[in-house]
Amino acid sequence: MKLEYQKKVASLNRQKKHGASTEAIEKTKATVSHLHTRYIVDMQSMDSTVSEINRLRDEQLYPKLVVLVDGIATMWEAMKEQHENQYKIVTALRYLDMSQSTKETSDQHHERTVQLWHVVQEWHSQCGKLMTHQRLYIKALNNWLNLNLIPVDTNLKEKVSSPQRSRSPPIQSLLHAWGDYLDNLSDELARTAISSFAAVVHTIMQQQVEELKLRDKCEDTRKELARRTQQFEDWNKKYMQKRTPPDEMDPERAQDKDIVEERKSAVEVVKQRLEEDEEAYQNQGIQVREKSLTSMRTQLPELFRVMFNFSSEASNTYRKLRSIAHPPKPNANS
Template identity: 35%
Template sequence: MGCCHSGLESKEAVSRCKARRRYMRQLSEGRRAFAAAHSLYLHFLRSTGAVLLQFADSEAHLQKDSPSPAPPPRARPLPPSPPPQPPPERTRGEKEKRLSLLRRQEANGVEYLKIEKNKRDIERLESKLMVYCQAIESTSSEIIRLRESELFPQLLDLVNGLMCMWRSMYECHQVQTHIVQQLQYLNNPSSTIPTSDLHRETTLQLEAEVERWHSSFCRLVTSQRDYINAVTGWLRLSPFQYHHNPLDKTYRNPEVYALCEEWHLAVDRVPDKVASEGIKSFLTVIHAVVVQQAEEQKQKKISESVFKELEKRSKELRSCYGDHSSRSPVMEKKAKVDALKTRAEEERIKHQKSCGITRAMTLNNLQTGFPNVFQAMTGFASICVQAFGSVCNRQVSLNRVVGLDRRLT
């Protein structure tokens, strides 16, 4: 029974060790991804703001080559992992084989020297296992010390930093929402001013930046969930006390574990889909303007082509008036020129109408798209501030309770 129980404990320990290693890999990858996602989100948010300003002022002939924000810094690489060590499970398995062999030797009456040699090998393996156990206990104690003295304060600072970041985002998006709401007071005159090349290029750039903004926002939310899942999963399996005392074995640190559990719940409660759909809807609005501008440009090329043909035919007609040999070609050319004049006027009217549609669509779409996206981001930032603030406040309250308990004991 004792051997069976020991074997089950050994298998459970191996399974937990493998799960911890898997979470450690996920934690390392998640940390880098979370940091990179934050940096990219801020980068593309700034880029989108810069292009929005250029889009609004494009008709004032801003320079095309405006300075772009500096690329986000790369995450600092982690130090190389230590070389792999022979696992104690292999030594423990070899010891079990030696013990089984010793029992068979004693049962079969094998000669004394072979039995003594096998016993010495078993003692050597037991000494090696003792060294392994001491190393594991020392490593576990160091993990506990690092978790309590470094990991917990850093995670608490990170949550507090996230709360401050989203509070700043909330204040900025609130101001942006107030500004874009003033668009509803703009009238919609029947303007037929054609779209300039600068405006069309700026609109294409705005579409690309908003698409990157949407992608970086989704990556930010996903990476944060992956990171906190890895941290919480590792903490569930990490050795809180490496002793064989059942009371110590079930001990849970009330600070770091409670912090990560609250953080995990807060992240799951944040309605990121609303904000993501808000950015995506704004992207759809910008794309519709891009399509209409392309249609206007197409109509402009058709109109210019017809006018060039008209100018060419008119020049040929004027040259024919000096030739009195035949009146028939002149009449035919004049009929073609008159037809081209009619078509050119029709194409000019179509182009003017297309310009009017572009102007009206741009204003109408922005009057609806701008407020929606900034209202969605303001709501998302507000909920993030409340969620992370609640985590920090609960942690402060828990620290007070834990400090009181420690003083009483």
């Protein structure tokens, strides 16, 4: 509308300069006057809208951001303390005697390992989302604030009264510092540490699966041995009853021994296979246990050391933001 008004004013000036008819000049003057009135009304309406937006910005949005800063600062301070305690605990676990604990992986143990893997994966995902969403949110607020603080030119030919706007509202320093601090707060090491631990847990989980497969194989072989042993005993009992009383001079006695030995040999084959399966199962259990303990004793302290460092940095960041959100009040006596 301002451009339209300025064009009409320029047209009016040309008409006067070139001696246009009074009727034409008056008509243009009426149009200029109408546009001027509309512009004044629109500017007053816009000023009222801008004033309300600024009021909401300063009285509604800014206090909520201050509360958010306080809440996140408290959260990171608590996280720092928790990760520090976790680091101390897992470091002490290096010296824990595990020799008397269960050596085989149970179904429940494996289920807990799978559960841990899912939890750590979710932890990694949520850690990344937490930082990404914070950065995007503060970036969006800064972009909006930059538009909000653009001054509006209310001049036509005469100065139109417009409310004086604060060039540096409190929210500006807070959001600018917030954006800068988040850009400098890297969560890459933390996410890498969590991801590495998830990979370790996944490896343990796969090794446990192999161990449980060997356990089930032993159980199947054990059942087969019991079945074959029972079958042999039943057969041997019936067979020997048919040959009773035994005759030492019977030429078929040697043949009986061969038949018995042949059937007994079939049982021995299964028995030997069971011994081999049990040995493989036992070795796999020892291997899983040793690798699990070694991995946990090295990876857990490193994980919580990194998380403690990251939470300390985040806590320091939000402590500085909190000081910006709560600037010291001027001394009334000064």
